Amino acid sequence: MESCKYCQKDDPDKPLWVQCSLCPQWVHVSCVPLEHLQDQDGNKIKEYPQSPKEINYFQCDGHDGDSKLTKKLNKRRRGKRSPSADLPSPPKKRYGLRKKQQIDYIALNEGDDKKLKKVHPHAEAFLKCFTKWENNSNVIDSTKLNEKFFQLREPLKILDPENTGMNLPKPQELGLTNQQRSLTVADITQILGGETPVDVMDVQSQQNEKWSLSQWNQYFSETPMDQRDRIRNVISLEVSHFDDKFHIDRPKAVEENDLVNIVWKHMGIEDPKPKVTRYVLMSSGNSYTDFHLDFAGTSVYYNLVSGHKKFILFPPTDHNLKVYTDWCQDLNQNLIFLGDLLDEGVAMELHAGDLFMLPSGWIHAVYTPRDSLIVGGNFLTVRDIETQLQVVKVERLTKVPKRFTFPMFDLVMGQTCEWALSPGVQNNHYKMTKGALIALQNYMKLQDTKYKPFNYPSKRSMIKKLEDLIGLED
Template identity: 45%
Template sequence: MQDSNICTHCELEENPNALLWVKCDSCPQWVHVKCVPLKRIHYSDIPSTPVSSYPNSWKEIKSYRCVNHYEEEFLAIFPRGLPNGKRQRDRGENEDSNHISKRYNFRKKKDIDYIALNEGEAKREKMIHPHKDTFLRCFEKWENKSNIINAAKFAATFNDIREPYKISDPWSSGVQVPKMETNKGVLTVNDITEIIGEDYRVDVMDVQTQMNETWTLGSWNRYFTQTEPGNRDRIRNVISLEVSNIKALELERPTSVKQNDLVDQIWNWNEGLGKVNDEEAEEDNPRPKVTKYILMSVKDAYTDFHLDFAGTSVYYNVISGQKKFLLFPPTQSNVDKYVEWSLKEYQNSFFLGDVLEDGFAMELNAGDLFMIPSGYIHVVYTPADSLVFGGNFLAMRDLETHFRIVEIEKLTKVPKRFTFPKFDQVIGKLCEYIVLSKNKKTVGGRDTDLIAEVSNSTIELLYGYLLKPGVKYKPLSFASRNYLVKALADLVT
């Protein structure tokens, strides 16, 4: 049987003359759009009239039927002038209610999929990632069993920590996952489905094609829970199920994370009312939702090298299963190599870990709590079906690294929807806090003591960032961003 990733027309996986791909509505078969005979391409509203030219974008295409399922191949494109937004919102009557493909099954083979870099990079073969063996050899080279610290010491020395650490007593860290009555009290994918609801929509990554689909949780649960690994049709992940607004899950972050999370400290600030972490203020201005994720990875999932958005730090609590992490610090040499690799057309042909330096390799098992500091370049392999509770956070400790990674994201053209949400707003609010605190102002009748003593070098970093022309922030307590910038500058003159 022919590989479904090989075009049935030209029998090539990469064709420099035909870069736009389309997948059949009924099977995994891909073809190059420009390999489809022009006489088989029609407007969707006039199926009997062929088009005069090929579509140039996936946005122009409505559906595709391959010869494996229909008597004649057929590619339908939208009538000219139909608004893209309306087309993407409308759902057809024949759409599978459990599997709704995003981007209508279209891909550009060379694109970097930044969702995949969160938790599930694609692979060429159905069940084995081409870098698995290389990863395991590199893991053995850098394996670290000494970076273990207790929760109290981690919290006390948070500002000095620059390396990944496994917490020796996670039960003392403040992290909480609800105990269940079934499965020996361990939270499962089935439990999550019952709590959130079978109809809840989740993004699912097919790690072979790099395509994202929207499934229901019920459909995902059947795939993950009720299907044996050897019987799964593809390797898939739920890679970014953010659940901070789902109170019924009763998940709690480590105390040291909550104490150092910049968003926790400054998000709901209001000069007149002094609101901090207030639920009513939260409704008016929702905070960035990056604090609590559920990650559900099946056996042999592989996450290629990546930087977490804005260089955020990460807490990572393995509920069940196993993970292997390979991490490299954000030295200038490592970052330069990462940027060069990120800009390559064919990333998958090269294992970045072979050229990076000063690695850390850690194996995580059920119950382990792992803390990754800001800016670490890392790759993850999943040896067994795994369920993880984790999240991201910004910290004062890491401002320089945050700004550095934001610039790297711009250089490597990370799409905005995969960057830290409302990053400029977080930094702007932080700047206002610092100015008011330094000037002995009060908020809601009390001192603004939420931010610890800030050095001149930190203020200069913030000043430099706020000066950038692309930064967008409307201050709450100053007439304009220029006035806020001047107030920051006055603090170090």
């Protein structure tokens, strides 16, 4: 879990959190310096908000100007009805009480056996499960990836990643060395800057700490594996905003089928896209990431630059999603190895240079036998609308915190509706199935789904047009 930027803790005695309106940073409301509190008119105040409804705006100190937390004014006068009383409720804000599943793996390691600090409790069960489901046949070439993308719904390793369009910065091209070699964590630290903040996960406790990239580099590059205090993992360093320094070309099949790319271009939107497309992942040897679904059922491209990875994956069948949902809500979740309860597994091994394509909705866990560096990213697709919306339903049932969900998801789905209703779309390569249109319609009908259409007077009128289109599909 992420720690507060001010106190560097995930303190359960401070339940009210707020997210910066300009970046993913979360903090305890009561840790914001008192001198940075103000009301909506800009006047200094001395009382902290006591609930999410009292918070109007928060900006952390990582941006131009001082940090500030703005508290809503209560302007309702006694005996008079508020003019806004008859208006619909505003969209839910990004901040509020954090709901989380406490997972304490350290509790499993109590005792005198210090060796367990270097081995995750589920590692043995993972390797046994890997042997059961090991798969060496899910391999295709780049031509089939590009031509058959809509039909490919299993985890796949690409035989010729150099022909997919995937391209990473080369150290020699960046002036970091004269040698022909792969990127290293030290290179990335030099390119992005040692002061760049990173979320570092303690694998045993599944808790996050905020480090600088230079601190991480010292741990990862300069400390031998047997001398590290604990197993640590960086899995959420999104780098798309460093494009001028660190440009990553995604595979052609990803660029062409990314739903956000499609609707942003069609709608002529100039606003920034969701920042989920380019991640750097850095895993210490013996790292383990427990079973999870990528947010909103996104597909993933995964390029192993160096190291060694093992994946166990299970398809999003009704049985597997039901078992996964129950497991997420089980208070003894940390004691259960989910792989023993799921069906139809696929286990695949990755080595340096491999490009892996992980399709929508597959439940997976990852083990890292030795230090690894990965570049990858997430993307939504037209192909997987139904699965993606099914995963979002699971996220809501299991109360996944907002900051761990796909950013601007309602906006993307609303724009997808408008794109699907545009003339000619249902006759082209990206035609949506009737099932996808119905799933999209049902999602947009939800009261919690907030969207203001570009080309329709209201969300209701847009949904009516979608119903008409579904009728035509019949």
